[in-house]
């Protein structure tokens with residue numbers, strides 16, 4: 302189902318993928334490109350993206366909720382998503398801006414659903430509650446071998462401790478990669494797989510080509 306673009310003339314682009322794929326760098330580069338053409342672009346992220354959702358992010362990523370299990374974590378990610386959609390994403394889309402979001406519902410499908418084994422019915426109903434007519438127009442799946450992504454994530458955080466999800470083993474991260482690729486295969490009209498192993502400027506060019514192709518020539 303595509304989003305109702307009359308109710309919200311802006312365009313909603315999400316970036317998804319495993320750890321260390323370069324999503325936040327690419328979100329910034331895409332926003333720079335859109336802004337250089339005179340478009341308003343809001344860059345945001347999940348979990349987080351509004352003050353209340355950022356507070357929930359701290360709770361979730363610290364791991365204090367992990368003992369409650371993946372279903373409880375799904376509820377927390379959904380609570381953060383509801384305020385993010387209401388306070389940040391929808392207002393921007395309604396005024397005609399581009400919104401570029403680092404992770405969104407596909408992360409819940411993969412981390413909590415495919416890997417966390419949360420009941421797909423719960424995942425679907427949480428998704429419905431949180432996003433309603435705020436579905437992404439385009440999802441860019443930044444794809445990278447799990448080993449490469451983990452090495453990049455470790456280099457990026459230097460001496461800081463790995464968060465709740467980065468701390469999982471290689472098999473888990475390979476599972477994440479498969480999960481995102483499966484979504485892209487199932488929803489080719491919404492998703493584009495991007496080779497995130499290229500140099501950042503080449504990844505940015507591939508993303509720009511996908512945006513132009515999916516959303517029409519932007520000038």
Ligand code: TYD
Pocket residue numbers: 319320321324346347348362378403404405406408409410412413464466467
């Ligand atoms: P973050 O530091 O933003 O990770 P990354 O740089 O890899 O995007 O932390 C977000 C973590 O939360 C990441 O490990 C993925 C996880 N996550 C979920 O498990 N479910 C979700 O719905 C979302 C949005 C994120």
